Amino acid sequence: MKIAVCGKGGSGKSTVLTLITKSLLNTGKKVVVLDSDESNSSLYWMLGFDSLPLPLMDSLGGKKKVQKKLIERFKDGFKEPEISIWMEDEITYKSLMPKFVLEKQGVKLIQTGKIHQALEGCACPMGVVTREFLKKYRLEPEEVMVIDMEAGIEHFGRGIEQSVDQVLSVIEPSLESISLAEKISELSRSVGACFKGGILNKIMSQDQESYLCSELQKREIPVLGVIHYYPEIQSACLMGKNIHHEKALKESEYIIKKIISI
Ligand SMILES: Nc1ncnc2c1ncn2[C@@H]1O[C@H](COP(=O)(O)OP(=O)(O)OP(=O)(O)O)[C@@H](O)[C@H]1O
């Protein structure tokens, strides 16, 4: 199963993905994490890695080369989302060179690529690489892939969700986050992806939780579970440390039971 974790910037996508990853491991699943956020790099340390692997973009010759290939494909009359950059028909983590997959404590970490320099051009090549990688990636038995999406909804424009099995939306207590979850649910439906529901995050009171639940019910967004606000999680992020929080883990265990059959 491939699960895309979406939501508003700063809502807690990477944090929730980290908790979900650890809960999945505790149930005996193998987990592959794809970091497809071209801006932020925090995910690797949240997961307890010392660095990111080399980007998939480099396995294709680098961003400039991919950009050039894209232009050639457009000239040849191809249109998104049919454009193909990868030679392989099928990808597994074993078919990738080890420098593109880091492994620690049962988690495999892969990244698409990051923006490093001013004026280096748009992130279109990252979107194209992520889309085709997800389409061609063949999961092993008991393997689950979780994808840390960039904030917002641009990835829907690229058809990335067409290659995932489930879309989740992380919702923090803000109207903006609720509205974005509604948009994500609509867009998922429009591309034929399964929108599984919202995960409430950074919840500070029962009143907040009840209010969010009633607003989401009006919008027909199922609530998969709640992760409360924990100052220790915020401190870990401030210091660039691995996220490990027993109560939050228990909450995410409840959530994963709703999203996968164990
Ligand atoms: N449950 C929580 N309790 C306390 N702090 C949290 C919780 N979830 C997230 N945070 C804090 O909120 C901030 C944003 O979290 P995170 O980086 O996971 O969000 P994001 O949606 O991935 O952000 P971005 O859109 O920038 O990638 C971090 O400082 C993090 O520590």
Ligand SMILES: [Mg+2]
């Ligand atoms: Mg993030």
